[in-house]
Amino acid sequence: MAIKIYNTLSGGKEEYQPINSDYTGFYVCGPTVYDYFHIGNARPFIVFDVIRRFLIFRGYNVRYVMNLTDIDDKIINRAKADGVTSKEIADRYINAFFEDIQKLGVRPADVYPRATDHINEIIATIKKLVEQDVAYSSAGDVFYDVTKFANYGQLSKKKLDELQAGKRIAVDERKKNSADFVLWKAAKPGEPFWPSPWGNGRPGWHIECSVMSMKYLGKSFDFHGGGQDLIFPHHENEIAQSCAATGCNIFAKYWLHNGFLDMKGEKMSKSLGNFVTARGLMETYPTTAIRLFFLQKHYRGPIDFSEEGLNAATVTAQRLSLTYKKLKDLIPADFVPNKLEETAKIGDFVRQIQALDSDLLAAMEDDFNTPGAIGKLFDIVRETNKFIDEVAKREDANNVLHWLISKYDEYDRFFGIIDKSHAGVDHEQLDGLMQAILKTRQTLRKEKNWALADQLRDDLANAGIVLEDSPSGTTWRWQNKILK
Numbered sequence: 001m002a003i004k005i006y007n008t009l010s011g012g013k014e015e016y017q018p019i020n021s022d023y024t025g026f027y028v029c030g031p032t033v034y035d036y037f038h039i040g041n042a043r044p045f046i047v048f049d050v051i052r053r054f055l056i057f058r059g060y061n062v063r064y065v066m067n068l069t070d071i072d073d074k075i076i077n078r079a080k081a082d083g084v085t086s087k088e089i090a091d092r093y094i095n096a097f098f099e100d101i102q103k104l105g106v107r108p109a110d111v112y113p114r115a116t117d118h119i120n121e122i123i124a125t126i127k128k129l130v131e132q133d134v135a136y137s138s139a140g141d142v143f144y145d146v147t148k149f150a151n152y153g154q155l156s157k158k159k160l161d162e163l164q165a166g167k168r169i170a171v172d173e174r175k176k177n178s179a180d181f182v183l184w185k186a187a188k189p190g191e192p193f194w195p196s197p198w199g200n201g202r203p204g205w206h207i208e209c210s211v212m213s214m215k216y217l218g219k220s221f222d223f224h225g226g227g228q229d230l231i232f233p234h235h236e237n238e239i240a241q242s243c244a245a246t247g248c249n250i251f252a253k254y255w256l257h258n259g260f261l262d263m264k265g266e267k268m269s270k271s272l273g274n275f276v277t278a279r280g281l282m283e284t285y286p287t288t289a290i291r292l293f294f295l296q297k298h299y300r301g302p303i304d305f306s307e308e309g310l311n312a313a314t315v316t317a318q319r320l321s322l323t324y325k326k327l328k329d330l331i332p333a334d335f336v337p338n339k340l341e342e343t344a345k346i347g348d349f350v351r352q353i354q355a356l357d358s359d360l361l362a363a364m365e366d367d368f369n370t371p372g373a374i375g376k377l378f379d380i381v382r383e384t385n386k387f388i389d390e391v392a393k394r395e396d397a398n399n400v401l402h403w404l405i406s407k408y409d410e411y412d413r414f415f416g417i418i419d420k421s422h423a424g425v426d427h428e429q430l431d432g433l434m435q436a437i438l439k440t441r442q443t444l445r446k447e448k449n450w451a452l453a454d455q456l457r458d459d460l461a462n463a464g465i466v467l468e469d470s471p472s473g474t475t476w477r478w479q480n481k482i483l484k
């Protein structure tokens, strides 16, 4: 079945038709490297990782490019604050970015172009735009003249006259139109700069994505992804720059945008100060749980960040990993599988799994509906556990189990939510253990051995477990380390 994709450009779902048969070009706007990325920023890294992996699973030869913005006001400000160079800040947080996405189970991109490695290409493209009279220089800055691009506003559905009208009050004197945007910024004293035909300066953010995406993927490519906040102006400007520079009608064919991560109703952002770094979150939660937490919601919709949600995802992810482990443990190491059709009595169970399997894949094909697909996966987990309980009664069980493992492996090629290290904590076992400890503590309290009872509570707190005493007894929960 064809894959259907919601395209922001058309505002509807479209069947995926590759631009060329050699490869599927996929560009995602990457991080501006001036700090650790927060968990809201992690969302596009994870959702586009899953979409890319699903396309590969479906046989497409995906070429995946993610830029690293290593020159920007934020980087310059951070460098000033820390008393180091912008390059040192960029290098430090590029390394941290690679560490964090690897830990998040995100597959590395095929290319991670850095803006500062592409200054010559960026200058060449800006020159072309100036020569075509689409851009103009003004006191060392170069601006794109939005009135020269007939389709400006096609992605964000904004009308140029409305954009201009809204900004009339604070018009920048250097610009011809208030909606014009900067391609090249003149250097201010003390800032890093590169020589250019317009004087020393540095590239604007939008042009960097146009130049680097087209360099590695061609003038027209299949997918361009990013957060919904990038639709305007960033992606709108990328289209204007790229199409004007190449004369192509299509820059990126399908525009995919992920929803925000909200915290208590507000978008998580550094400027609002309500953010949690992915690095910090991974100290408390397994990455399989963090991935599952995101994938349980559709990539285009909003997500509310909550510890309850992450705790629930932790237990759910463990259930999946444990079921997978049980399947693996049931099959003897020297087992040689036969073809399922020939040897197994394919009963109701196999047919049921096959039906769920096709529903799961159909959900993924329908605009990467991961919540629908994950729902089916957990139906499969439930049926698997039932089957395992009665497995001894079945003939040729090992062939069925072997086939099931191959299905789980298949799904995990795109979800990446099974902990195959088998190091996951079994929540039921842990709860059993905790009940035994609570009983001992209860006995100590009855015997008025307060010192030892308190010692036990403190030791558990150090291990990240909180005890809550109430008239009806004592309960335990994981300590919320994140949102204090």
Ligand SMILES: [Zn+2]
Residues within 6 Å of the ligand: 028, 029, 030, 209, 234
């Ligand atoms: Zn970009």
